[in-house]
Amino acid sequence: MEKSTGMILAHAGEEYDQYYNAIVPPIFMNSLNIFPTVDAYYDSDKRDRHTYCYGRVQNPTVRILEEKINELEKGAETYVFSSGMAAATAAVLSACKSGGHVVCVRTAYGPLKDFLQNYCREHMNIRTTLIDGDDPMEMEEALTEETQLLVLESPSSVVFHVQDIERAAEAAHKKGALVYIDNTFCTPIYQNPIEMGADFVMHTASKYLGGHSDLIGGSLTVKDPALGKKVRIMREQLGSIIGPMEGWLMMRGLRTLEVRVKEHAKTALAIAQYLEGHTKVRKVYYTGLASHPQRELIIKQQSGHTGLLSFELESTTEQAKTFCQALKIFKIGVSWGGYESLVTMPYARETEENARKMGAGQNVIRIHCGLEGTKALMDDLEQAFQKVFR
Numbered sequence: 001m002e003k004s005t006g007m008i009l010a011h012a013g014e015e016y017d018q019y020y021n022a023i024v025p026p027i028f029m030n031s032l033n034i035f036p037t038v039d040a041y042y043d044s045d046k047r048d049r050h051t052y053c054y055g056r057v058q059n060p061t062v063r064i065l066e067e068k069i070n071e072l073e074k075g076a077e078t079y080v081f082s083s084g085m086a087a088a089t090a091a092v093l094s095a096c097k098s099g100g101h102v103v104c105v106r107t108a109y110g111p112l113k114d115f116l117q118n119y120c121r122e123h124m125n126i127r128t129t130l131i132d133g134d135d136p137m138e139m140e141e142a143l144t145e146e147t148q149l150l151v152l153e154s155p156s157s158v159v160f161h162v163q164d165i166e167r168a169a170e171a172a173h174k175k176g177a178l179v180y181i182d183n184t185f186c187t188p189i190y191q192n193p194i195e196m197g198a199d200f201v202m203h204t205a206s207k208y209l210g211g212h213s214d215l216i217g218g219s220l221t222v223k224d225p226a227l228g229k230k231v232r233i234m235r236e237q238l239g240s241i242i243g244p245m246e247g248w249l250m251m252r253g254l255r256t257l258e259v260r261v262k263e264h265a266k267t268a269l270a271i272a273q274y275l276e277g278h279t280k281v282r283k284v285y286y287t288g289l290a291s292h293p294q295r296e297l298i299i300k301q302q303s304g305h306t307g308l309l310s311f312e313l314e315s316t317t318e319q320a321k322t323f324c325q326a327l328k329i330f331k332i333g334v335s336w337g338g339y340e341s342l343v344t345m346p347y348a349r350e351t352e353e354n355a356r357k358m359g360a361g362q363n364v365i366r367i368h369c370g371l372e373g374t375k376a377l378m379d380d381l382e383q384a385f386q387k388v389f390r
């Protein structure tokens with residue numbers, strides 16, 4: 001019997017008889033484990049999944065979580081970190097050597113680009129080439145014999161463009177480079193990049209995996225066990241494992257991942273269509289819309305969509321700010337992926353020229369559609385339109 005996603009979320013990695021048949025595993029809030037003999041302690045690195053030694057290396061609660069994500073992403077190994085950035089930087093440090101070269105999509109997460117362009121350049125002499133990522137030819141041209149890592153984020157904020165993961169992986173592997181992808185937007189429910197050739201799949205848990213806006217964490221899944229060993233050692237040496245409490249909360253969030261993301265996506269599609277039909281909206285950016293310019297590729301590699309979308313009003317940036325401030329249910333705040341609806345203006349402090357380079361105007365508004373109900377959210381948007389355009 002093939003395991004359903006729901007079965008993985010509910011039961012994978014769990015061994016009830018290891019903890020008094022409790023249906024929910026405990027939070028193993030311990031920093032160390034003890035051994036019956038001196039030799040058993042020294043042999044602890046020949047560990048199987050029941051041998052634990054020290055909490056910076058591994059923790060039984062975290063291990064269960066990792067097995068769930070690993071099965072969902074169809075990887076060889078998964079490690080959970082104290083944040084998405086801890087997972088991302090561990091991937092870069094596992095893949096890259098000094099003097100190397102990285103190709104990275106321009107829309108990748110800002111702090112990761114900063115790490116590549118500042119720390120890695122200054123301290124490791126690693127060059128980074130930024131690309132748009134939409135055009136496979138541009139990507140193939142950017143990859144060289146020196147390239148060690150290709151960094152993707154598909155889809156990526158703010159305008160939700162996608163990259164052809166399979167084609168990108170083929171091109172990168174031809175040059176001997178590894179492929180990293182931030183899969184946070186799709187979650188493992190809607191996209192499994194390892195099946196398309198990716199070597200590293202990263203998620204940040206403050207978004208959908210956690211789902212309740214109450215934790216910081218990240219995961220890194222690898223296709224190849226040898227790479228997994230490097231990642232495990234990196235996490236151990238940088239000391240970036242997630243804490244047991246956050247790990248447990250993340251596991252609790254994960255159990256409802258599938259039902260939550262479907263609801264977020266259903267609401268987001270209805271709202272994207274409503275906005276697309278609105279006379280005061282210039283443009284809507286959402287992977288679920290039939291009008292998305294990369295529709296064919298999206299259907300090929302994603303089985304669903306995020307609850308995030310962006311749009312530009314027929315308005316000035318100041319009017320767009322007034323619109324955001326007029327919303328009552330959508331709260332102004334960064335991050336997303338929790339139960340609650342949020343709104344931001346990611347380019348409000350950019351020049352119009354810079355904003356356009358990143359794909360939208362300075363007035364672009366990004367919303368996360370939460371679980372408050374589609375009608376309530378639409379009514380909220382409608383009353384904000386009334387306030388700005390009356």
Ligand SMILES: *Cc1c(COP(=O)(O)O)cnc(C)c1O
Nearest residue numbers: 083084085109182184204217218
């Ligand atoms: C939030 C976010 C991150 C960063 O994750 P942290 O857990 O905050 O380090 C990375 N990528 C994407 C797409 C994000 O939205």
